[in-house]
Structure formats: C-alpha cells, structure tokens
Amino acid sequence: MTVAVAGASGQLGRLVVEELLRAGTTPVVAIVRDPRKVADLAERGVDVRQADYGDAAALDLALAGVDRLLLVSGNEFGARVAQHTTVIRAAERAGVQLLAYTSIPGATENPLILAQEHRGTEAVLAESAVPYTLLRNSWYWENYLGGLAHAVESGVLHGAAGEGRVAGASRADYAAAAAHVLTTDGHAGRVYELGGDERLTYAELAQAISTAAGKPVRYENLAEADYAAVLEQAGLPAGYAKVLADADTGIAAGVLDVDSGDLQKLLGRPATPAVEVFRAALA
Structure with a gap:
C-alpha cells in the first residue's frame, strides 16, 4: 500500500509525512509544487x-500507483474548489482507494467565509467515484x-469572539x-469532526498566553469591523483581515x-494543550 500526501511541503502536509515516516509501515509519496x-x-x-493542484497531467503522473491520498486543502482562496476538483478527478483516474480531505467543522452548515470552498469541495467528493x-x-x-508576540x-x-469557545489542538x-x-482501515465514508480537549474562550486563551509568557495578558473583545481594522493596522491585507474577523464572529x-471526541479517538490520547504550543513558540 502506497500513501501520498498532496501539499506535502506545507506546514500540515510535512507533519503528516513525518508521522508516516515515523510509523514506517508504508511507502510514502510527497506531492509538491517545488521539490x-x-x-x-x-x-x-x-x-x-x-x-x-491545477495541473491534471502532472497529477496523473504523481498519483500513479497511489492507494491512499491525503488532499490538504490548498491556499489559493477563490480557486480552491476548481483545484481540488482537478485532484479528485485525477484520483478517480488513478484508482485511488481512499482520499482523505482536510475540511472545516460542520462544513455543510458552517457560515464562515472560510467554509465556503470546503463545502464546495465536499460536494464534489460526494458525487465522485473515490x-x-x-x-x-x-x-x-x-x-x-x-x-502572540x-x-x-x-x-x-x-x-471578536465574545464568550464563544474554540476547540483547538496543535x-x-x-x-x-x-x-x-x-x-x-475502516475510515471510508466517515466524517470526523476534529477538535481538541480544551474548548477555550478568548479570555481563557489570553490566560494560556499569560501562563506561557509569565506576563499578564487580558482579552479585549471588539466588534467584528473594529477587529478587522486592528488586523489591517497590524499589516494584514484587508481581505484576509475580513476573513479572520469573520472567523471570530x-x-x-x-x-x-x-466536542465530538473524534480527534482523541484517532490519536488514542488527549490533544495538546494551548499553553504548550504557546510556550514552545515563545521559547
């Protein structure tokens, strides 16, 4: 059985490849734009x-002999459904036996701007042969x-998250x-809603940052538009600032x-606490 990771040079994709190498149970293919x-x-x-992701001919070559494929969602916003569709069609032609796709919680009903292309991709998968x-x-x-700094x-x-909780993980x-x-085995047709053990409000996130840094940090809640303006002032492009502020809403x-527990079941352990991620970053 050969396993491939599409988007293997990205932050998530590379970590998946490292996990596969650590397991050492299968040949690993890394599909990347720049080798x-x-x-x-x-x-x-x-x-x-x-x-x-948009090159069907190259994908046909890249997926030759691949049994299982991880499609890490692309980063070209606005083009992702078309690009993901090209990968899915190539997977069909290659006879891939399982395609795992990194989506977003509750994608079919999720109102976030970020969810739109995930929802579109899931719709393509639902009618595909893979x-x-x-x-x-x-x-x-x-x-x-x-x-953080x-x-x-x-x-x-x-x-702009108010009292809402985010179930994060590393x-x-x-x-x-x-x-x-x-x-x-046993994952085909499954939908895993993945979130960490900690379901933190932003006030609790601020406390985790404070603990990691050894300095007091408090949370200040803003209106969505005001938070987007703060992000723009920090140097983020207006469109991206809007997406992040929308995510907080x-x-x-x-x-x-x-709170499905799916991540913990797949890991066979608890998820990583936020303070550990912040502490490592600050170190």
Missing part, C-alpha cells in the same frame, strides 16, 4: 513527485502565533490523526466548539 522545498524528505526515502474521508479540522492553536508585549489579546495533533486514517456563535 526543492522537500529535498531533505527525498534524502530520507520519500518519493517526491512534482504537481500543482471513497473518501472528511477530516473536519477545527482551529490550530498555531493560528494565534502570528499575534504583540499580545505578550502589549498585555492585550484582541478578538497542528501536529491533526497531522497524527490524518496519518492514522491513511494507515489504518463564527467562534462567538459556536461553530468551532467541537
């Missing part, structure tokens, strides 16, 4: 194949690292869960408060 970014993986025995598994990942604690320095974590937790799905409504 130079994963030259170290090639040196360790990974079969590195070059393909872009057996599939949905890995609906909640937030990564690493999503908060971009503003400022929060510690200023003593304030800004957001990126490595989601990678380990994906690797488990790729290397064990979704958190306030509970859309990332996952």
Whole structure:
C-alpha cells in the first residue's frame, strides 16, 4: 500500500509525512509544487513527485500507483474548489482507494467565509467515484502565533469572539490523526469532526498566553469591523483581515466548539494543550 500526501511541503502536509515516516509501515509519496522545498524528505526515502493542484497531467503522473491520498486543502482562496476538483478527478483516474480531505467543522452548515470552498469541495467528493474521508479540522492553536508576540508585549489579546469557545489542538495533533486514517482501515465514508480537549474562550486563551509568557495578558473583545481594522493596522491585507474577523464572529456563535471526541479517538490520547504550543513558540 502506497500513501501520498498532496501539499506535502506545507506546514500540515510535512507533519503528516513525518508521522508516516515515523510509523514506517508504508511507502510514502510527497506531492509538491517545488521539490526543492522537500529535498531533505527525498534524502530520507520519500518519493517526491512534482504537481500543482491545477495541473491534471502532472497529477496523473504523481498519483500513479497511489492507494491512499491525503488532499490538504490548498491556499489559493477563490480557486480552491476548481483545484481540488482537478485532484479528485485525477484520483478517480488513478484508482485511488481512499482520499482523505482536510475540511472545516460542520462544513455543510458552517457560515464562515472560510467554509465556503470546503463545502464546495465536499460536494464534489460526494458525487465522485473515490471513497473518501472528511477530516473536519477545527482551529490550530498555531493560528494565534502570528499575534502572540504583540499580545505578550502589549498585555492585550484582541478578538471578536465574545464568550464563544474554540476547540483547538496543535497542528501536529491533526497531522497524527490524518496519518492514522491513511494507515489504518475502516475510515471510508466517515466524517470526523476534529477538535481538541480544551474548548477555550478568548479570555481563557489570553490566560494560556499569560501562563506561557509569565506576563499578564487580558482579552479585549471588539466588534467584528473594529477587529478587522486592528488586523489591517497590524499589516494584514484587508481581505484576509475580513476573513479572520469573520472567523471570530463564527467562534462567538459556536461553530468551532467541537466536542465530538473524534480527534482523541484517532490519536488514542488527549490533544495538546494551548499553553504548550504557546510556550514552545515563545521559547
């Protein structure tokens, strides 16, 4: 059985490859746009194949002989459904026996801007010929690292999540869960709603940052538009700031408060606490 990771040079994809290598139970294929970014993986025995999500011919070559595939969602917003569809069609032609896709919690009803392309991709999978598994990942604690230094320095974590809770986990937790799905049986047709053990409000997130940094940090709740403005002032493009502020409004409504226990079952252990991720980043 050969397992492939599409998007293997990205942060999540690389961690999945590392998990697969650690398990050592199957040949591993890394599908990337730029093989130079994963030259170290090639040196360790990974079969590195070059393909872009939009290049059907290259994907046909990259998926030759692949039994199970992880499709890590792309990062070209606005083009993702078309690109993912190209990968799914190539997987059909290659006879892939299982395609696992990294989605978002409750994708079919999730109101977030970020959920739209995941919902579109899930619809394509639903009518495809490839057996599939949905890995609906909640937030990564690493999503908060971009503003971590400022929060510690200023003593304030800004957001627009109100009293909403986010069931986060580390990126490595989601990678380990994906690797488990790729290397064990019984996952076809399953939808896994994945979230961590901690379901934190932003006030509790601020406390976790405070604990990790050894400095007081408090949470200041803003209106969505005001939070988007703060993010723009911090240097984020307006469109991306809007997406992040919209995500916080979704958190306030509970859309990332996952309590299914699916992640813990796949991991066979608790998920990583937020404070550990923050402590490691600050170190």
